[in-house]
Amino acid sequence: MSEVEPILIRSDQGGVATLTLNRPAARNALSVALMSELEKALAAIAADPSVKAVVLAANGPAFCAGHDLKEMRSLSTAQQVSAVFDLCSRVMKAIVRLPQPVIAKVHAMATAAGCQLVASCDLAYAAETAKFATPGVNIGLFCSTPMVALSRAVGRKQAMEMLLSGVPVDAVTAQAWGLVNRAVAPQALDGAVAEMAGLIAAKSSYTVKVGKEAFYRQLEMGLDDAYAHASKVMTENMLAQDAAEGIDAFLEKRPPVWRGC
Numbered sequence: 001m002s003e004v005e006p007i008l009i010r011s012d013q014g015g016v017a018t019l020t021l022n023r024p025a026a027r028n029a030l031s032v033a034l035m036s037e038l039e040k041a042l043a044a045i046a047a048d049p050s051v052k053a054v055v056l057a058a059n060g061p062a063f064c065a066g067h068d069l070k071e072m073r074s075l076s077t078a079q080q081v082s083a084v085f086d087l088c089s090r091v092m093k094a095i096v097r098l099p100q101p102v103i104a105k106v107h108a109m110a111t112a113a114g115c116q117l118v119a120s121c122d123l124a125y126a127a128e129t130a131k132f133a134t135p136g137v138n139i140g141l142f143c144s145t146p147m148v149a150l151s152r153a154v155g156r157k158q159a160m161e162m163l164l165s166g167v168p169v170d171a172v173t174a175q176a177w178g179l180v181n182r183a184v185a186p187q188a189l190d191g192a193v194a195e196m197a198g199l200i201a202a203k204s205s206y207t208v209k210v211g212k213e214a215f216y217r218q219l220e221m222g223l224d225d226a227y228a229h230a231s232k233v234m235t236e237n238m239l240a241q242d243a244a245e246g247i248d249a250f251l252e253k254r255p256p257v258w259r260g261c
Helices: 032-046 069-073 078-097 113-120 135-139 144-153 156-165 171-177 186-201 205-219 223-238 241-251
Strands: 008-013 016-021 053-058 102-106 123-127 131-133 182-184
Touching: 008 032, 016 032, 016 186, 032 078, 053 186, 069 078, 078 113, 078 144, 078 205, 102 113, 102 186, 113 123, 113 131, 113 144, 123 171, 123 186, 131 171, 135 156, 144 156, 171 182, 182 186, 205 223, 205 241
Parallel strands: 016 053, 053 102, 102 123, 123 182
Antiparallel strands: 008 016
């Protein structure tokens, strides 16, 4: 009997953990099982100091087709449906709150909650052939939860165009709108993601952690509160060992040796 393929694959190399969605026959739809595996994997990575950056990838013809609609249609109560959306929301928030930066490597179509997944990541790189859509409106189910991440990644008019029309946008448009950092030739995608992940992994993990957390917190604040919070964070950062080491290394013209604190 052949072994059952895992629905989520983790591989680690050079301080970079890659999480690969592996339901290719289902276009990597976010079943309860897959989201549960993602939630567990993210929790493990958050507690793993050896991981400096995370890449979120996928196998098969699509990056992610959103929620598993067959599974969703099998649910009969509001409590069951709510539990699925709550789990999805926890996964998306776990990505944002993860100490390590998360890079989406989008090789193909990302729709609905799959588009939400991309928008939730800190960085995203896409093959020029990839497309993005929030097509729930086409089947009578507005993409309300994907809207949360999408509206924080692109402008309001662009988000509403995607949400109201359901029409896919190509990767070049997604780059112009701010949904992805860069659209590249399909054959260049692996290299572009690996280069960025390597750059991040070479930094002080402490500095990256406090910087990522501060970035998202200040976004939700007014201008005065944002500057007050950023000043507090930067003061604490300035007094950390890695900042002292980084400044000394710069002045002494040598590579820094990070301690992660």
